[in-house]
Amino acid sequence: MLNLAVILRESATSRPKAPALLHDGGTITYGELDARSDAVAAALQARGIGPGDPVALQAPNIPEFPVAYFGILKTGAVVVPLNVLLRAPEVAHQLRDSGARILITWAAVADEAARAAAEAAVPDVYVINAAADSPGRPFTDLTVPVAGPFPLAERSPGDVAAIVYTSGTTGLPKGAELTHFQMYMNADIPGRLFEIKAEDVVLTVLPLFHVYGMSSAMNLGIRFGCALSLVPRFTPEKVLAAIERDRATIFDGVPTMFGALVAYAEDHECDTSSLRVCVSGGDAIPAHVFDAFEQRFHVPILEGYGMTETASTITFNPSPDDRRPYSVGKPVWGVEVQVWDSEGRRMPPGRNHVGEFVTRGYQTMRAYHGHPSATAEAFEGGWFHTGDLGYADADGFLFIVDRKKELIIRGGYNVYPREVEEILYHHPGVREAAVVGVPDERLGQEVKAIIVTRPGHTLTAGEIVEYCRERVAAYKYPRLVEFRDALPLTGTGKVLKKDLV
Known part of the structure; x- marks a missing residue:
């Protein structure tokens, strides 16, 4: 048995009074987060939600996201995270494709979400921070406290924990089926690589509805009992203020965020002395941004590489003392990566031998939900084809050159x-x-x-x-x-x- 929600239950058991979520409204401890998600689990179960049922969750980085997320998992249901920027037709596609039975959304996008739910024939919509005129029902209907810990539903390691949709940068989004074991390992292994500690504070501005923020910030932090400093929307001012306010020690970001922080810091003073490491992913970081950030903030960037279909991490630079600047690092424990040419032949190391990265290991998705032909194409030859072009150096460090489709x-x-x-x-x-x-x-x-x-x-x-x-x-x-x-x-x-x- 392995239910991914065990990462919260264990941290709450060992450190119930430790801060789990730091946000504009205050602090939520691990004991409180566990109890609040228990309430959601009990309410969903009372409404007929159980193992394998998809439940869509659409919210920014606010406390209700992890509360609902772990509540869904505790019932054995499948989390379907949705981007808050999607329009009604896009939301409707993902609701239909996933087979979602319930939609939990956020007041600021509730009207659009309700139209999508109606189009996709999803009968129940719950709204976080609902106003009097909000459609659906208030999320508070799912948060009535319950006595005692909610028993985690028994799930096999290979059961689906989440269906996460690709960003749709090159076509219609497909849902990657990510398992409980896969997502647990993607929280555990990367955290061990840069020696995360319970005392760390993870600046959490990456959207939790995206696999990078969900796996590499939220799940990783919860797995190791860290505090998550929640920032609902990225702006340089808000991120730097949160780092200073919460004494954040770890910052996960994408290249555009690092560039924006460098530009903002040219004219503004900020105390970021608490930071000990930064992680860049989502795309290859430009060399000049990498250099400028480290020179300005005096903190190392560890670059990694992953994608929705791999529950985040494929490769990582192990530590500030064992890294290759401008590289996305080496395959993490238990993961293999090779560079193939267009004929499926493995290429030798060297920058003149650019090919497609292919990977296999515990981190690859189970399938594209409801799309067997796309799944078969992605796993042609027994390896997952990433669509990213790059090369390996003689020491095994990988360098991304570009997207194959670009x-x-x-x-x-x-x-x-x-x-x-x-x-x-x-x-x-x-x-x-x-x-x-x-x-x-x-x-x-x-x-x-x-x-x-x-x-x-x-x-x-x-x-x-x-x-x-x-x-x-x-x-x-x-x-x-x-x-x-x-x-x-x-x-x-x-x-x-x-x-x-």
């Missing part, structure tokens, strides 16, 4: 967008950059750069083209340049390149 083929030559983006980020007037391929009748694809300029700088397309032309091969530099006020981002800070093409 590769630009210009006149028969391969152009890796990330390589050109790295060049652009070194321009003093460029704040953000994204490189995409656009259709071209003569060449098949042409290289296009989308630029967000730094305040106080004025750039022209000609300047950008010339800057890149002097630094990369003739077939790589962008001939097309567009300036924007901002780049479209997913809820976790990834650039939505499909919206730029």
